[in-house]
Amino acid sequence: MKKVKWLTSVLIVCSLIGLTGCSEKTAKEKELEKKVAELQQQIDELKREKEKAEKEQAPEEKPEQEEQSGVVEVINPLTMEVIKTIDPKEMGYVTDRAAYEKEIAEWAKNAARGTNQAEGFDQRMYPDKIGADGQVIKGKPRMILEEAELVSKVIAASEKGGKVELPLTVTESGYKPEEAALLGEVVVASYTTQFDSSVAGRSKNIELSAESINNVIVGVGDVFSFNTTVGPSDAEHGYQKAKEAVDGKLVDGIGGGICQTSSTLYNAVDQIGVSYVEKHHHSVHVGYVPTERDATVSYGGLDFRFQNSTTAPFLLKAYVKNGSLTVEVRTSKAHQGEFTVH
Structure with missing residues (x-):
């Protein structure tokens, strides 16, 4: 490229000399014109070589582009x-x-x-x-x-x-950060069930599952999953052996009793008109709630899920005391009027 520029400069100089010396001898003029022609020929040759080199390089890049296309x-x-x-x-x-x-x-x-x-x-x-x-x-x-x-x-x-x-x-959860501290101000719905506190395994399981849902915030539009919130009801997480309903029979199983917590929760939130995503009944009648007012769960299987279809966020509170389990639905005073209790 530098050579092309140099030859071009020489060509221009020669042309100017030819113009200024047009009154001199014809022989010199012809000799100069010959040199100009030779320089032009060299420039043209260099350009052709440059174009040829560029064309030869292009095919080397093409296979790489074709290899990547379509992926x-x-x-x-x-x-x-x-x-x-x-x-x-x-x-x-x-x-x-x-x-x-x-x-x-x-x-x-x-x-x-x-x-x-x-x-x-x-x-x-x-x-x-x-x-x-x-x-x-x-x-x-x-x-x-x-x-x-x-x-x-x-x-x-x-x-x-x-x-x-x-x-x-x-x-994200449908509530504003500044609302969180106020959601426990008023109770808009609650439900209580009873159990025999002398049955240690069942009592422990109810306490653990109630603790898992206590103080949970359910924002507007949130879908609450009992199994996701409570987690595995196994020995590793402190749950004990107790009676549970399986295929129409009461049998011993780790975690027996957590369905009382899910059923008590169901009867509490049902009062404010939430929408149900998943809900199942036991295969046998349970004594702690009326018929078909239960919500059975099994981690990894049946779940109790509902969506907060109201216009306000709420807080779940769960208490275990002297053989009774209470689940409350609370909210702030500012949102209290947005709930219609059934």
Whole structure:
């Protein structure tokens, strides 16, 4: 390139000399014109060599571009990590589009709901709680992976390749931080059940499960899950052996008695008109609540879930004393008028 510039400069100088010396001898003029022509020829030759070199370099970059085309990288927007690399060509995007889309849909479902080997992105809300010091103990927000949207994005990117972010919907609890300290001001609903406190195992299980739901904040729109909130009712977590209903019979089992807590909770929140997401009855009649006013649970199986479909957040309080279990629904004085008790 430097040589081309140098020759061009020489050519310009020679041209100027030719112009200023037009009145001199013809022989010199012809000699100068010959040199100018030779310089122009050298410049043209150098340009052709440069263009040829550029063309020869282009094919070397092309295979790398072709190798990357069509590959789809799926990214977790919370960590910006690539969680899956999809090669549409290998998976039959061109040869069998229907089978390819079905496989992507199956993968998206497993990514959302989880498998035996891996946890899914769908996560139930673990509610916030007020601690003994009056401060809020943060739980976990509800997270949903939008399966249909994910499939659509992957299919759209499969033609040329690219990056696709997981379409995650993350929902925080529906209350304002400044409301938390006031949610225990007034009781809007409560329910009490009785149990035999002399039965040690059952009493302990009721106490532990009641403690788990005590001081839990349920914001507007929140979905409360008994199993998620209470956790495993096993010996490792302090639960003891007691009678529980299984297939229409009362048998001994670790954690027997926690269904009294879930049923008492059900009868308390039912008074304020929440919406039920999941609710099941026992296979036998239980004596602590009227018929069909129970809500049975089993960690990893049946759950009691409801959504706060009211217009205000509330606080759950649970007390165990002298063979009785009481669950209260409380809120602030400012929100009290928003609850209609049934």
